[in-house]
Amino acid sequence: MKNLVKLAVVASAAAICLVACAKKEPPKTEPTAEPAPAAEAAPAVEQAAPNADSLAAEQARLEAERLAAERARLEAERARLEALINQIMSEDVYFDFDRSELTEKAKELLAQVGELLIKEERFTITIEGHTDARGTEDYNFTLGAKRAMKVKEFLVAYGIDAKRMESVSYGKEAPKVEGANEEAYSQNRRANFRVNIKE
Amino acid sequence: MIFLKNKMNLMNSVLRMTAVAFAVALLPVASHATIDTIAVDVGISVFKTMPIGVVPFAEPKGAIEWIEEKPHQIVTRDANLSGRFDVVASDKFNLPLFSKAHAKHYVTGKVTPVGGKLKLECYLYVAQTKDLLLGETYTVEQKDLRRAMHLFFDEVIYRLWGERGVASTKLAYVSKIDGIKQVVVSDYDGFHRSQITRDTTISMMPVWMKDNAGLYYVNFKTHRPKLYSKMFGGSEKSVFPQLDQTYSPAVNPKTGELLFSSTVDGKTDLYIGNPATGKAKKFAYLKSNQTSPAWSPYASEVMFTSDRGGGPQIFVMGKDGSDLRRVTFMGRYNERAAWSPEGDRIAYTSMDNGHMNIYTCALDGSDIVQLTNNAGNNEHPTWSPDGKLIAFSSNRSGSYQIYIMRKDGSNVTRITNSGENTSPTWSFFYEAIKQQKKEGEK
Structure with a gap:
């Protein structure tokens, strides 16, 4: 049941986000755009039955709308942060073949991510470890797990609460780039970030 | 490539070529197969x-x-x-x-x-x-x-x-259908394929339940690799949901218990559990990561891969976790042992120069025989239950397909033709042949 509610909220948030994103308007225009349809819809209900019950219902409806709008803003913020982090992290190769140690460049980039996460306390993150296409499915799961863990350890050392981060391995199952050459391989040896709204 | 070619094997190949020339001519896809070995004294005879x-x-x-x-x-x-x-x-x-x-x-x-x-x-x-x-x-x-x-x-x-x-046995493998990896089952010769999973997320690593009653496999529907079971004709169930990131399943051929990997906080360990009760416990307490378990035919010992030396190497230990020893020493990447039903050898995948090839060796790591060479990547060997054959996946044709070969690497036959097919696992024997006969018998 809880999941259903959550799903509905996420779905509506995503829909609003889609509209907002499609328009490519700056976020500040959202608040003015939002209340307009609500104001139009509200009087119709009140005229029909201006009693306590409908008033409460109306208040609940407005409150739900306010929450949904807030949720949508948070979701948009979440998506923006996720895109930003993954953008930062895509700037360089940061694992060597069959290795899970972070390269110096990777550490620089992760420090930028760390700064973002310190500022954005409303979010938790999932760190996905990935490998290139070479090797077995099984071993690549363990390798991806080690990579995700190295990233998490770095961020903990940088000052991010370990409770805000979980790690998962995708092995070689979710390549960023298809192809059987070093260029594709190097881009696929990566950690990817999913940003989640704190519960 | 540092592999030495063995003159004996060339001779063997010639003999075998003569012997199977006729057979090969009849096969739809029959590649040449030679045995290339690392050890000079091979001790494997021409297939009788x-x-x-x-x-x-x-x-x-x-x-x-x-x-x-x-x-x-x-x-x-x-x-x-x-x-x-x-x-x-x-x-x-x-x-x-x-x-x-x-x-x-x-x-x-x-x-x-x-x-x-x-x-x-x-x-x-x-x-x-x-x-x-x-x-x-x-x-x-x-x-x-x-x-x-x-x-x-x-x-x-x-x-x-x-x-x-094994003519009545089957294979489970992974087939890309509409861009998504799904688990399928076919007869051992590739005919009569049926799709087992129909998910929008990846399904992979199928293995057979004891008595071929169904399959265990991994699915990503929760955004994490997790083990599921499905009886043939039945519905899907999550197995060991209490454990995070479960994969690499191996069915105990005697008890039906499941040995598998679980990754918690970046550390991968082997666990053993009973899928019927849902109870599972850690199998071995080792500092290294462990994956790809494989049971001996009588379930007394377990082969697995450990990264304690940096890259993956194959180790063996008793089912109680005792008597740990390393099996593979040649090369830097040896993974995914499959124990032969006769118990005397393992087949595994080794990577050299970025190419995967299939090898077998004795239980102490000696007597290494390379079964595939110069033909793309060759991975995921699985033994036929009679120990005569090995099925594997290879991209030698350009796309990944399933092949069967004799255990000495000869007589390579492709059994799938379209799409991408990987990770075969061979069923157990099918019991009660007499009972399965159709009506109309005398």
């Missing part, structure tokens, strides 16, 4: 095969509209794939031909339409005397013809070898 005559089944002229292969064609394919026979094909009984090829026995039969079905009378004869060694009758719909012929051929193997054959 038995010549067998195959004569087309008698049929009333034009009465049957064949939609698939005819009975003698199915027998021929089974015989060639089995790793036990060389087929001596003849349009009719031909004693001089059979004698010359040392075929002491031959298979033939009769097929007649009976009320929408086919009545199959299958016979195994002694060539010299024409004595009947084995006769079986099946009445089946044409779509079940292959199944009936596989059952008959396993009877032939039992009669001539005193061993159980």
